[in-house]
Amino acid sequence: MTSIEYGFERQPADVFLEDGGHTGQLDHLRPLPRISIHAFCESEGMLQTMERCASDRRMAKVSLRINSGSIPAAANMFASAPTPNLIIIETSTEPSALMTELAPLAEVCDPSTKVVIVGHHNDIALYRELIRNGVSEYLVTPVSMADILNAIAAIFIDPEAEPLGRTIAFIGAKGGVGSSTIAHNCAWGISSLFSTEVVLADLDLPFGTANINFDQDPAQGMAEAVYTPERLDEVFLDRLLSKCSEHLSLLAAPSTLDRAYDLERGSFQPMLEVLQRSAPVNVLDVPHAWSEWTRTLLGEVDEVIVTAVPDLANLRNAKNMFDALKKLRPNDRSPHLILNQVGMPKRPEIAPGDFCDPLEVQPIAIIPFDAQLFGTAANSGRMIAEMDKKSPAAETFSQIAHIVTGRATVKKPKKGGLGKVLGMLGRK
Template sequence: MSTVDYSIGTPTFEEVSPADEAAPADLAALRPLPRISIHAFCESDAMLRTMERMSRDRRMAKVNMRVTNGGTEAAANMFAGSPTPNLVVLETSAEPGNLLNELAPLAEVCDPSTRVIIVGRYNDIGLYRELIRNGISEYLVGPVQMTEILASISAIFVDPEAEPLGKSIAFVGAKGGVGSSTIAHNCAFGISNLFATETILADLDLPFGTANIDFDQDPSQGIAEAVFAPDRLDEVFLDRLLTKCSEHLSMLAAPSLLDRAYDYEGMAFRPVVEILQRSAPVAVLDLPHVWSEWTRSVLADADEVVITAVPDLANLRNTKNMLDALKKLRPNDRPPHLILNQVGMAKRPEIAPADFFEPLEIEPIAILPFDAQMFGNAANSGRMIAEIDAKSPAAETFSQICHIVTGRSAIKKTKKAGLSKMLGMLGRK
């Protein structure tokens, strides 16, 4: 028998076969699990791989999980001398007639509050009913996918009557000055207006954030008070820190002051994001262009990630590196969305958009032409693009982005001919 502890944030990554893949759409509906302990006992290599992958999923961030090679006997021997966790996931090849007898030694050493999920090999409704009558929380027929296990655990430990968590959308630039904040602010405004959805924009660039300028606000409090006083943070305290920007949009502004050093621990922003998700259906997170433990943590936990880049070589390299890093941080989630911004700037050498996307093996959700006049007027007047000209191509593009990142519509896969047509239209603007 061997035991492996999996610590979230420091995993090793291996190739995953198509059969082991969980559908991102199915996973997206599952909420993060609470702080519980789980011990999985796996008889097969396939089950071991599935549990290892699950231990790295962002929905497991609060879970203390252990994975052990072995079955019922190994579990009974281990818990004979140690406390049982909140949940035991047990794979067994026992036949239906022998399974309850095999589970008896484990039942003798398990705490009454411990829940048990059995993964067996027999699709037997009589066995299922007998196990449920005897206190087993769930019986699944193997081989199982990660989604099935996560859904079963969620059904046991996540309160179905609880308020659903809001969606977090993180915006980050592939390089400084690419317009990620401008896009984040316009999308937050668009989501709140287009869908009449309560939205919170959180400016996470504490020393240099521009959300207060872009919305022509001068709040006395904001995100700094939330980050540096986590013990006070609750819905009531958050409500005092928010600034109203429009009917459905509130802002958690950055102080934009240099009177202190803004150094954070890796999990510093997690309580803030969690309270935002409990307070509004959509939380837009405007991240600065830095790569640190706290930004990695925010990006790993976000429901959606949007990378903004401009068409030059440094942005291409950085975007590729970020996509590779986020694939490891978020192995079970959809790839980040990509926006190419400031395309067609006069007298600036650029990489053609088609050439920019090809090595990334990802299609953009939007291409925004360079328009110094419109974006400059919006920034200097503290208004969004939709307020300056709601019928402009840029405003229509922001509407498209809002639909995609909120899941209100699916992005259509563009063939090369379609992409060429889009780029041709861009060149005529």
């Protein structure tokens, strides 16, 4: 695959976290490497901040131990135990006495161990003295989870490392709601609108439809990536991809039933890590299922888009999914919602406003039912914009592509309903 520039703008719709930080401070933070950290907390606030850090998806590989106490407690512990890669210590000690208090800890620390001090005094002279004496960072309380994670990243992540690609997962609140169709059209839209390399990964191994929708019949694809992780690298991945357009590549599902696809929790993790190093945008078509591997994957991606149709079963499922995902992703934005197949003739529907109120979100798109356009596109192996680039549906997919890549935000509706929500199609 060709080398291209990553650089998407930060999505402006930041969500403020409980500790005063906001999601925008974490947008471009890479997953932290496999390191060990011991944190020593004097205050309840610092203890809660470290507990929030422990639950963040970017800390998945980190071994974190949270302790009560300050510098003396750390010195006492490591007098008889090896020091970790990083020690984070909160201290209220006066600046004039801090270096003296740190001396016993310095005597027992391994030379490679990094130290971050969280102090209660905003003193530039103290900061300079600490840095001069080997402390990696000095933060002043109150600190947020974002402050802590960015401080760790500054120490252990190479600033010259290539950026990781953005991972965007699409999943349906129920089977048959059109999540795959939306994922495929958005992947095509991102690649064509922004002339950026996109990989579409079809994770529905037995019943995936990406190969049909793009009129492809690759001999290899997702099965080889999942079942031979020891072989997987950028070169091997490139051989598994099939080209759909100038900037869009497909990692197709086998779509056969010659085996049972009983996947383990981390089955897709090696593939995702390689994908993130290979392309700036990776669109994941996730099947409607709730298993260990889907929970794990949805907890680790950058964006989640839930597609639903406006009926009661979809509302119940979407509510359950939103609640579960907020627990899995406590420091990330809420998943996006797309309402699909709206206005199907003779079908009773829940009004968009009534559907969205329990979810406490606004949809980024409301897509009207159009059996002729979508059916013809599917049977022709073409995308909606290829069939009719001036259609309302094609414009909606363009808007979704801007939102999920961080190039646009959802506009708040004016009084009187959802008619002005970005992506809602009032005209038919």
